[in-house]
Amino acid sequence: MCGIIGAVGRGDATLDTLLAGLSNLEYRGYDSAGLAVSGEELSVAKRSGELEVLEDALEGQSLSGNAGIGHTRWSTHGAPTDANAHPHTDCTDSVAVVHNGIIENYQSLRDELAAAGHEFKSETDTEVVPHLIESLLADGASPGTAFRQAVDRVEGSYAIAAVFAGSDTVFAARNDSPLVLGVGDDATYLGSDVPAFLEFTDRVVYLEDGEVAELSPAGWTVTTLAGDPVEKEIRTVDWESEDTGKSGYDHYMLKEIHEQPRALRQCLQERVNELAGTVDLGDAVNETLRGVDDVQLVACGTSYHAALYAAELFRSQGVRAQAFVASEYVTSPAPHGENTLVIGITQSGETADTLSALRDAQRRGVETLAVTNVVGSTAARECDGVLYIRSGPEIGVAATKTFSAQVVAANLVAAVMANGDTSHEFVSALRDLPGQVQTVLEETNAEAVADRFVDADAYFFIGRGYDYPVAMEGALKMKEITYKHAEGFPAGELKHGPLALVTGNTPVFAVVTGETGSEKTVGNVKEVEARNAPVVAVTDGRTDVERYADEVLEVPETDPRLAPVLANVQLQLVSYHVAKQLGRSIDKPRNLAKSVTVE
Incomplete structure (x- = not known):
């Protein structure tokens, strides 16, 4: 869905950095793009259509500033037009905001702000945020305080980032929508996904719901909405920036189809002992899976098809199992017993419907396991256990290598539920599978x-x-x-x-x-x-x-x-x-x- 990129500390390279980030995020799907660079004044450019339309509009322009934000929009509120594209600004063009998600109370906020004299230029829910910030600035709040107070009034799912005229700081916050920081040697980055800035740094900090990040040339801080400091861990992403390129293939999808042998080897690595005929997913996952009598799988799209396969597999081994479309599970959750496990299968670890289903299960006291591709994703952090499928970045919208890895991961889970023992013949078949996929690709x-x-x-x-x-x-x-x-x-x-x-x-x-x-x-x-x-x-x-x-x-x-x-x-x-x-x-x-x- 929509993509966010932000950068502080890149100096004259800020514009190029934002455009590179937007290009890296094109795979998420979008219908318009825009950016804002903060110098003494705000410079904003946005266009409906492909990124190249925005690049053509910027040809010959020099947008100077040491802080900036960019956005690729997938339309929800309002058609894909220049006016509805992000960033959105206030009446005085003093603050620019980008936003992923849906603001559920935007209409009441918009009515309140319009009654106070604010003029709106778009049909989007997002535009209420810069106007809220503007009204708080007028009351004497600092940019940071105004940002926090505005976000605190917003209801719904969001990842929000803002820049201010005359400031080289980016403020950002999240709730039910992913946001991650990239920590470089001389600059700090912001993205809705790691590939947005992977070519600049592989050191990342994942924001949690209710947290606010402040990026400045002096570094970065994370606080609660109330302003209390939050200690965050810097993690290193085990992806190379080349992994997100096409490597000579005509399309990412074709490249990722051909990456399946490697993806399956990575999924199996150090988890299967052919000599002993055993499967080991690590103490934490092993413990989660043993003693399970009933499995409920929740997923969407391609991952749901992997869940259907897993349910069939588990049932064949005597474990009660059902696969649910995640959005339907939330509406009518299945009954659960003492030894029930809910498994969420999600490539990104950020799929909203799947996260809602997993959270519903946790509220009812059911143990949860995430089967996901993205280290540090929301599902990985929130579930009781996590099994990574290790496919590497998948850029094409149509999932390919991740489905294959999810199916193999389901077989590993089934083996552990059977106390880790499986036949030597089956372990040999697992070992041979990547080579057989290669044979299919070649013949x-x-x-x-x-x-x-x-x-x-x-x-x-x-x-x-x-x-x-x-x-x-x-x-x-x-x-x-x-x-x-x-x-x-x-x-x-x-x-x-x-x-x-x-x-x-x-x-x-x-x-x-x-x-x-x-x-x-x-x-x-x-x-x-x-x-x-x-x-x-x-x-x-x-x-x-x-x-x-x-x-x-x-x-x-x-x-x-x-x-x-x-x-x-x-x-x-x-x-x-x-x-x-x-x-x-x-x-x-x-x-x-x-x-x-x-x-």
């Missing part, structure tokens, strides 16, 4: 399949058991980046309605791996074939589904629990090549954002 015919079906009216994806979540994920990838209609469902449901939509121009992707239930899926494929719909079989060759398929996407034979990872890679590649041929914005699909931080 795939996904591009040819995409060529054949790029003009299809719609796409259907079916599977059973472990293959069902992969069918769901394949459909999601197709619709996310191609903008074409796609549906995924259990293969057995095909004849309970969806078959009415099947035509000669609606290819059906049948995920058929392992042996359990596969013959029944082959039967569903025959139903499709009888209605002249083309069939693409994604298979490990354990059935004769190839006989009834128009195209085959092969995957190496492995343990049935791991075959879905390989099948999913093939479907990722098909979606990618269809989207590329259609000329879609693959890394930044329309209307979508990488990290959804509002409910």
